[in-house]
Amino acid sequence: MSREYETVIGLEVHVELATKTKIFCGCSTAFGGAPNTHTCPVCTGMPGSLPVLNKKVVEYAAAVGLATNCTINQNCKFDRKNYFYPDNPQNYQISQLYEPICRNGYVEIETADGGTKQIGIHEIHMEEDAGKLVHDDWEDVSVVDFNRSGVPLIEIVSEPDMRSADEVIAYLEKLRLIIQYLGASDCKLNEGSMRADVNLSVREVGAKEFGTRTEMKNLNSFRAIARAIEGEKNRQIDLIESGEKVIQETRRWDDTKESSHAMRSKEDAQDYRYFPEPDLVPIIISDEWLEEIKSRQPEFRTEKLVRYEKEYEIPRYDAEIITNSKHMADLFEETVAICGKPKKVSNWLMVETMRLLKEHEMEPEDIRFSPEHLAALVELADAGTINSTVAKEVFEQMFADDTDPEKYVDEHGLKTVNDEGALRSTIEQVIKDNPQSVEDYHNGKEKAIGFLVGQTMKAMKGKANPGMVNQILKELL
Numbered sequence: 052m053s054r055e056y057e058t059v060i061g062l063e064v065h066v067e068l069a070t071k072t073k074i075f076c077g078c079s080t081a082f083g084g085a086p087n088t089h090t091c092p093v094c095t096g097m098p099g100s101l102p103v104l105n106k107k108v109v110e111y112a113a114a115v116g117l118a119t120n121c122t123i124n125q126n127c128k129f130d131r132k133n134y135f136y137p138d139n140p141q142n143y144q145i146s147q148l149y150e151p152i153c154r155n156g157y158v159e160i161e162t163a164d165g166g167t168k169q170i171g172i173h174e175i176h177m178e179e180d181a182g183k184l185v186h187d188d189w190e191d192v193s194v195v196d197f198n199r200s201g202v203p204l205i206e207i208v209s210e211p212d213m214r215s216a217d218e219v220i221a222y223l224e225k226l227r228l229i230i231q232y233l234g235a236s237d238c239k240l241n242e243g244s245m246r247a248d249v250n251l252s253v254r255e256v257g258a259k260e261f262g263t264r265t266e267m268k269n270l271n272s273f274r275a276i277a278r279a280i281e282g283e284k285n286r287q288i289d290l291i292e293s294g295e296k297v298i299q300e301t302r303r304w305d306d307t308k309e310s311s312h313a314m315r316s317k318e319d320a321q322d323y324r325y326f327p328e329p330d331l332v333p334i335i336i337s338d339e340w341l342e343e344i345k346s347r348q349p350e351f352r353t354e355k356l357v358r359y360e361k362e363y364e365i366p367r368y369d370a371e372i373i374t375n376s377k378h379m380a381d382l383f384e385e386t387v388a389i390c391g392k393p394k395k396v397s398n399w400l401m402v403e404t405m406r407l408l409k410e411h412e413m414e415p416e417d418i419r420f421s422p423e424h425l426a427a428l429v430e431l432a433d434a435g436t437i438n439s440t441v442a443k444e445v446f447e448q449m450f451a452d453d454t455d456p457e458k459y460v461d462e463h464g465l466k467t468v469n470d471e472g473a474l475r476s477t478i479e480q481v482i483k484d485n486p487q488s489v490e491d492y493h494n495g496k497e498k499a500i501g502f503l504v505g506q507t508m509k510a511m512k513g514k515a516n517p518g519m520v521n522q523i524l525k526e527l528l
Contacts, residue, residue, distance in 0.1 A: 054255055054292075055255065055256040056253045056254065056255055056256065056284075056288050056291075057214060057253065057254060057255075057256050058214055058215065058251060058252075058253050058280070058284045059211050059213075059214065059251070059252050059253070059254060059261055059262070059264075060211065060213040060214065060215075060218075060219055060249060060250065060251050060280065061208075061209050061210060061211035061212070061213070061250045061264075062207075062208075062209045062213070062219065062222065062223070062247050062248065062249060062250070063206055063207070063208050063209075063247070063248040063250065063266075064206070064207040064208075064209075064223070064226060064245065064246070064247045064248075065180075065204050065205075065206050065245070065246045065247075065248075066115075066204065066205050066206075066207065066230060066235070066236045066238065066244065066245050067080070067180065067202050067203070067204055067236055067243070067244040067245075068107075068108055068111045068112075068202075068203040068204065068205065068235055068236055069111070069234060069235055069236050069237065070105055070107045070108060070111070070203055072105060073089075073093075073094055073105065073179075073201035073202055073203065074102075074104070074105050074108050074145075074177070074178075074179050074201055074202070074203035074204075075093055075094070075102030075103060075104060075105070075145065075179065075201055076091050076093035076094050076102070076103070076201060077091070078090060078091050078093075078094055078201065080202050080203070082242050082244070084198055086185075086194075086196040086198065087196055087197050087198065088198065089198040090197045090198065090200070093201065094140075094179075094197060094200045094201030095140050095197050095200065096139075096140030096141035096142070096200075101330050102145065102330055102331060104331060104334070105203060108177055108203040109152070109177070109334060109336070110344055111203075111205070111233070111235040111236075112152045112153065112175060112176075112177050112205050113152060113153070113336065113341065113344050114233050114235060114344055114347070114348065115153070115175060115205060115207070115229070115230060115233060115235055116152060116153030116156065116175050117344065117345060117348060118229045118230075118232075118233060118348065118351065119153075119156040119157065119158050119172050119175070119207070119226075119229065120156040120157050120158070120172075121153035121154060121155060121156030121172060121174075121175060122153070122154050122155050122156070123152065123153055123336065123341060124150060124151060124152055124153065124154060124336075125335065125336040125337070125338075125341065126150065126333060126334070126335055126336075127147065127150040127151060127152045127333070127334050127336075128147070128149070128150045128327060128328070128331070128333040128334065129145050129146070129147055129177075129327075129328040129331045129334075130145075130146055130147055130148045130149060130325045130326065130327055130328055131143045131144070131145060131146075131325065131326055131327075131328050131329075132144045132145075132146045132148070132178075132323045132325055133323055133324045133325075134323055136181070137184060137193070137195055138181045138182035138183060138184045138195050138197075138200070139181045139182070139200075140182065140197060140200055144178060144179060144181065145178060145179050145328055145331070146176060146177075146178035146179075146206075147176035147177055147178065148176075148325045149325070149327070150333075151174040151175065151176035151177075152175060152176060152177055152334070153172075153174060153175035153176075154173070154174050154175075155171075155172070155173070155174075156171075156172035156175070157169045157170060157171050157172055158170055158172065158222065158225050158226060158229070159225075160218060160221040160222050160225055161221060162217075162218065162221070163215075163217050168212075168218070169212070170209055170210070170212045170213060170218070170222045171209065171210030171212050172207060172208070172209055172210070173208045173209065173210050174208050175205050175206065175207050175208070176205065176206055176208075177203065177204070177205055178204050178205075178206060179200070179201045179202070179203065179204065180199050180200065180201065180202040180203070180204050181199070181200060182195050182196055182197040182198070182199055182200040183195070183196045183198070183199050199243075205235075207226065209222070211250070211252075211261065211264075215280075216276070216277040216280040216281060219249070219276060219277075219280060220273050220276065220277060223245075223247060223273065223276070224273075227245060228351075228352055228375070228377070229351065230245075231376075231377045232349050232351050232352065232377045233348070233349060234349075234377075237416065240271050240272050240273070241271060241272065243271065246270070246271070247270055247276060248266055248267065248268050248270070249266070249267045249270065249276065249279060249280060249283070250264050250265070250266050251264060251265060251267065251280060251283050251284065251287070252264035252265070252287070252297070253284055253287045253288055253291065253297075262287070262291075262297060263296070263297040263298070263299050264299060265283060265287070265297065265298075265299065265300055265301070265302050266300075266301045266302065267279050267283055267301075267302050267303070267304050267311055268301060268302070268303055268304070268314070269303050269304050269305075270304055272306075274306075275304065275306045278304075278306065278309055279304040279306075279311065282304075282309060282310060282311060283302070283311060286311070298313075300313050300314070300315065301313075301314045301315050302314060352374045352375075352380075355370070355374045355380060356370050356371065356374055359373070359374065363387065363393035363394075363397075364393065364394070365393055365394055365397045369397045369401055372400075372401060372405070373397065373400055373401075375415070376414075376415035376416060378415055378416045378418060379400060379404075379415040379418065382400070382418060382422055382425070383396055383397065383400060385422035386422040386425045386426045386429070388422075389422060389423060389426035390426040390429050390430055392429055392433065395429045395432075395433060396425065396426075396429055399425060399428070399429065399446065403443065403446050403450075404418065404450070407447070407450050418450075419450075419452070419453050420449045420450060420453045421453055424449050424453060424454070424455060424456055425449070427455070427456045427457055428442065428445060428446060428449060428456040431445075431456055431457065431460060436460070436466055437460055437465055437466060440508075441460070441465045444465075445459055445460060445465070478503075481503055481506045482503070484506075485502070485503060485506060488502050488503055489503075500525070
């Protein structure tokens with residue numbers, strides 16, 4: 052009889068915070084600078100240099116803690132985590148072990164069966180990022196870039212509450228949205244500003260004890276995470292089924308080969324010889340400061356959904372898509388504030404915007420056009436100044452480089468022709484040139500009028516008012 056297994060998953064999620072400068076020095080945190088240009092004696096670990104804490108890091112960490120229902124530890128401190136690695140210039144990392152800033156929180160996710168489930172958060176702590184090793188296969192050397200060294204991170208450590216890849220992705224998406232809404236990070240997995248390590252074990256269904264867990268690293272997309280979970284689950288089940296033991300270790304996932312390999316045996320806290328960081332004083336978060344952070348918390352997605360349906364009277368489905376990106380939600384609200392037409396604005400975002408994002412493989416965060424220009428386009432189309440075909444052409448221009456729609460329409464002479472005299476003479480010519488279609492229409496073929504409308508639009512270079520064209524055609528026929 053085959054045994055049934057269940058997967059037990061916990062996550063360690065590292066998020067780079069959106070501060071302009073690093074956690075303990077004034078160097079820039081901007082992504083993509085030339086190697087080793089955003090550095091100074093502090094973030095390259097020079098002897099005698101001293102760290103000074105960036106206050107904004109504490110505010111972001113506390114804000115994320117509040118949004119994930121954590122208890123904020125108002126007396127917290129930093130510790131030294133000692134390890135030797137080429138991208139770690141001091142040979143230790145300043146982190147938090149004994150007194151992290153946030154504890155005992157949770158986020159609620161929606162499950163596949165339409166229900167909800169709480170995923171516990173064990174703690175959130177602040178720490179500095181390491182540098183980045185770059186392996187050059189051509190020269191067969193490794194070089195190190197310290198631009199990322201000292202970039203502020205929070206590490207969100209979940210409880211082992213997830214049981215499937217679907218639950219993991221739902222949890223990560225929920226976390227990402229909360230953090231993006233807070234403006235605490237852009238959470239771009241492809242740029243490494245959000246990274247998840249997966250701790251996974253399997254056990255027989257009904258067993259009380261957890262199995263031996265492994266940790267998987269190098270996961271830079273939700274797809275890779277889902278594949279890695281599936282692959283590691285099957286690997287562990289195969290080991291157990293063949294009477295072998297699962298070894299507690301850190302594994303590296305290779306997404307191209309869809310397999311993982313062992314990197315090192317799993318360390319425990321004592322292996323890092325943690326001790327209190329002697330160069331930094333403890334952090335005291337006063338009640339007033341905590342209240343101030345609380346008062347700045349934004350309206351999150353769940354509240355927006357309720358308000359959108361009530362205030363803007365747009366369908367739930369539209370509201371869900373729009374609020375799934377903070378940038379798109381802001382764009383929607385600002386455009387509606389200008390033109391006052393929520394359903395029309397929603398339609399442009401839901402249909403044309405989503406189509407072009409998909410076509411160009413872009414994220415909603417990459418949308419470049421302004422609310423002012425989208426509002427102007429909505430007004431032009433709504434007033435009948437341009438017809439729907441022209442509106443789509445103008446929108447594509449606007450999507451590409453935030454073109455001013457009114458200027459574009461004027462410069463390219465795209466305004467709809469509502470001049471009845473001009474339309475009538477063009478339609479008379481079309482009727483004269485297409486006797487077969489005219490005969491078909493008189494013989495009861497309704498579709499024939501569509502052809503004649505098309506010919507008229509072609510003759511008018513797409514700028515005729517379709518309603519007027521239909522009306523005049525029917526009258527003349």
